[in-house]
Amino acid sequence: MLRIRKLTHPNKSLFAPPFSRLLHGWGAYLHAFNQNPPNAASNFSGRLDKPLLSPTKLSLESFFPSFNIQSSFPNNVAVGYGHSLIAVYNSSMDVSYVSAFGLNRYSQLGSKTSHNPALTAYEIKGCISQISCGREHTLLLSTTREDNTCLLYSFGNNSHGQLGLLQKSADTLKASLSNKNLLIQKVSAPYSNIEQIACGLDHSIILTKRGELFTFGWNADGQLGNNTDNSSHQPCNISNYFDSKVLSVSTSTDLNFALTQNNQLYVWGNGEYMNNMLQSTQDKIVIPTKVDFDFGQIMSFAAGGAHSLVANNHGEVFICGYGALGFGSSEIRLSTPTKIPHLKDIVSVYASTDYSAAKDANGKYYIWGLNNKSGILGLGHTNNQFKPAPLLFDSTVDTKNSKLALGNLFSFLY
Numbered sequence: 001m002l003r004i005r006k007l008t009h010p011n012k013s014l015f016a017p018p019f020s021r022l023l024h025g026w027g028a029y030l031h032a033f034n035q036n037p038p039n040a041a042s043n044f045s046g047r048l049d050k051p052l053l054s055p056t057k058l059s060l061e062s063f064f065p066s067f068n069i070q071s072s073f074p075n076n077v078a079v080g081y082g083h084s085l086i087a088v089y090n091s092s093m094d095v096s097y098v099s100a101f102g103l104n105r106y107s108q109l110g111s112k113t114s115h116n117p118a119l120t121a122y123e124i125k126g127c128i129s130q131i132s133c134g135r136e137h138t139l140l141l142s143t144t145r146e147d148n149t150c151l152l153y154s155f156g157n158n159s160h161g162q163l164g165l166l167q168k169s170a171d172t173l174k175a176s177l178s179n180k181n182l183l184i185q186k187v188s189a190p191y192s193n194i195e196q197i198a199c200g201l202d203h204s205i206i207l208t209k210r211g212e213l214f215t216f217g218w219n220a221d222g223q224l225g226n227n228t229d230n231s232s233h234q235p236c237n238i239s240n241y242f243d244s245k246v247l248s249v250s251t252s253t254d255l256n257f258a259l260t261q262n263n264q265l266y267v268w269g270n271g272e273y274m275n276n277m278l279q280s281t282q283d284k285i286v287i288p289t290k291v292d293f294d295f296g297q298i299m300s301f302a303a304g305g306a307h308s309l310v311a312n313n314h315g316e317v318f319i320c321g322y323g324a325l326g327f328g329s330s331e332i333r334l335s336t337p338t339k340i341p342h343l344k345d346i347v348s349v350y351a352s353t354d355y356s357a358a359k360d361a362n363g364k365y366y367i368w369g370l371n372n373k374s375g376i377l378g379l380g381h382t383n384n385q386f387k388p389a390p391l392l393f394d395s396t397v398d399t400k401n402s403k404l405a406l407g408n409l410f411s412f413l414y
Contacts, residue, residue, distance in 0.1 A: 022397060023074055023086070024055045026378035027410030029102065029117060033058045053375035053382070055393050055413060063099035064088070064121050077414045079407030080133030080199065082117070083108050085140070086412075087128040094145045096128040097121060102409070106136045108156030110184045124184075126151070133407075134199035137162050140184075141197050150194055152187040152206075160202045161233025162217030163187070200251040200269075206235065211245030213238050213258065221254045221270035222286035229284060241288040242266060252406075253305040253353055258288060259298055265291040265310065273306035274335040275321030281335075293318075293337050304351030309358075310337065315345035317358055324355070324369045329386045342366075342388050352376075352406040358388065363400030365391040365413075374409050 025033070031050040034057075060074060069088050075096075076087040083102030090097065100109035101119040111120040126144035137156030143149065154163040164187050196207040203217030203224060214235040215224040222229055226236040239246070244260040251257070254270035266288040267276045274281060277291045296312035307321030318337040319325050325332065326340040343358055343366060350357040355369020355377060366388035371377045377385055393399055393413065405412045 022414065023058045023060050024393060024413040025058050025410060026052045026055050027376050028374040030058060030410050033062045051374045054380045055378050064097055066121055067097045069097060074414050076128050076131050077405040077412050078131035078133045079405045079411060081135040082409045083133060084407065085131045085133065085138060087131060089127050094126060096124045096126060096142065098124055106157035108136045108138050110155045130197050132197045132199040134162060135201045137199060139197045139199055139204055141194055152194060153184050154187050155184045160218035160231045162202050162204050164204055164216045164235060196248060198249050198251050201253050205249050205251060205256065207246055207249055213246050222284040223254050223256065223269040225268040225288050227287050229286060238288060250301055250303045252303055252351060255303045257301055257303050257308065259301060263298055265298060265301065267291055273322040275306050275308050277308060277320055277337050279335045300348045302349045302351035304356060305353035309349050309351060309356055311346045311349045317343045317346050317349060324384050324386045326368050326388055350404050350406050353408055357404055357406065365399060367391045376411060378411065
């Protein structure tokens with residue numbers, strides 16, 4: 001059943017400054033962070049009152065009303081179903097400032113708040129190298145410069161074990177941050193030297209630098225890949241199902257993909273929409289299963305809700321599943337991975353629940369899929385888009401070095 005970031009790794013050094021301090025967004029709530037609005041920090045009205053229908057430059061400072069971020073920069077952004085975290089790094093202090101905003105019913109922002117949606121901000125020691133947001137939970141990875149210690153934190157809804165907490169008395173950041181409202185948990189688990197973190201709707205994935213893959217959380221559709229459909233708060237090591245070392249993973253809902261060093265793609269989880277690239281109608285794929293399709297050298301891949309897509313070294317994009325897949329309104333179901341003819345020279349692909357995006361070698365973005373009242377496609381309207389359309393930014397924006405963070409209510413370019 002479908003119940004509603006592909007993560008990419010920067011080529012630059014973890015502590016190196018980026019090309020500029022840009023932040024653009026579109027969708028619900030973000031009008032509160034438009035350039036120099038009145039009461040930007042608290043101006044949350046109904047999410048559909050003033051959605052930004054096109055990419056708009058946002059005021060980074062308005063996300064951090066209690067911090068001086070003049071010498072900092074946005075180095076990580078993640079978006080879940082209805083919440084987001086933005087991290088900026090102060091290199092002189094080796095401290096990251098985190099702005100968390102959006103829906104907060106289960107404290108997925110990392111802090112108790114009196115409002116929902118809400119905006120909150122706090123500090124975390126070290127450089128936040130990765131953030132991933134699920135439907136109502138968050139994972140955050142921080143590395144301290146002094147001793148290169150890597151710490152994993154989780155917060156939000158843990159009803160299915162998606163936070164990976166092995167015991168209820170796990171360490172918290174309350175003492176170190178002197179903030180009684182923070183509900184961030186430090187995760188102690190049988191993995192270290194983390195390469196990638198990824199949140200599905202209600203499950204989580206940890207990939208280590210050794211290529212070990214751990215999963216925990218909701219498992220009704222086989223999301224954990226452990227040959228059962230029982231949820232687990234204990235990390236499940238599923239590394240033995242792969243032919244070689246796992247290099248990267250992708251998930252956004254209940255479907256997962258992993259790429260190994262042998263250029264082999266594996267899939268597990270919810271496959272009822274033939275989004276699994278196996279040309280199969282199998283509902284639950286309970287173990288990682290090899291995708292038998294010749295994509296060429298895989299450069300980027302993304303798991304959406306009812307669809308999935310792959311980009312190869314020739315810049316071609318293949319897609320399958322159900323929805324607005326990029327071929328027009330008459331072609332909404334594909335069981336076989338099929339090349340989208342309108343896309344060329346693509347280097348990265350992205351997917352959220354109902355839509356997709358692609359970036360070409362020149363930094364031009366394309367987007368297509370099912371739209372909503374928040375204008376999640378960023379095309380200036382709320383209509384569905386059945387073929388890839390350019391996602392337009394100001395000509396001064398260096399999109400070639402940028403990334404997307406896609407969500408269901410709002411999205412960012414940073």
